Amino acid sequence: MKIAIGADHAGVRLKDELISFIESLGHQVSDLGCNCSDSVDYPDYAIAVCEQVVAEDVDKGILICGTGIGMTIAANKIPGIRCALVHDLFSAKATREHNDTNVLALGERVIGPGVAQEIIRIWLETDFSQGERHQNRINKVKALEEKYTIHP
Template identity: 65%
Template sequence: MKAKVAIGSDHGGYALKETLKAFITEKLGYEVLDVGCDCPDSVDYPDYANEACSKVISEDVQRAILVCGTGIGMSIAANKMPGIRCALVHDTFSAKATREHNDTNVLALGERVIGPGLAQDIVELWLTTPFSEEDRHANRIRKIQTIEDSYANHP
């Protein structure tokens, strides 16, 4: 088994989450930790973003994937958490670039924006593309961390 990935959704992303779970385990060979939701009934996306990202922060998983109707709400909620670099992605170019250049550890997708085929292509690229670790990219990640740290104890 490859790395462990958390996946979470609200009701607007439930169907795509279920499709991606099977794809990630069966086609890509990753272990998936599903943090919910468990049905298409209305729920609040911040709860599931928090649950999935908490698994990344605690290092129970290496990365997380979040799905809601547009991906916007999930990405906003995720990026409020320390150490999370979440990218909202709806194309393959951005999926690859956000791993190579930004070392993202969380991916947000919108079920109402993209179809399952494109979502699978995005997820595969995002999971298999390494961070480039070139000095310029690593330096930018350090600067992001410095900004985050400067607000950690901000009232």
């Protein structure tokens, strides 16, 4: 699987620690920055990662900022993205099984590298439950996205 990863200045340390872990699981990683501790704007990195996910240049995306909240908000503005902010193992599994998320958001100031690694491992290894009730809900989310998307 190919994974795009991006972080702002508040998530860069965790991002850098997670890249080798993700690669150790057998995945390719596309590091879209940032690569500094200077203040940057999280939407720029959310856009970079999510555009690759939507274009299917990568299979999934991971976003990291201080809390993960800003990244999640920005990512979910992009049609085709289902991003979940996850800080526990149960949610890592549930968000894949029930919501078919294609982007994961983490908060460096909220969780440590060990928990982040386990969240990522579970999230990457868990498949979407193809059951009708979950698919119906995803279809309703897609319909909302279409309804509120402005078409030029």
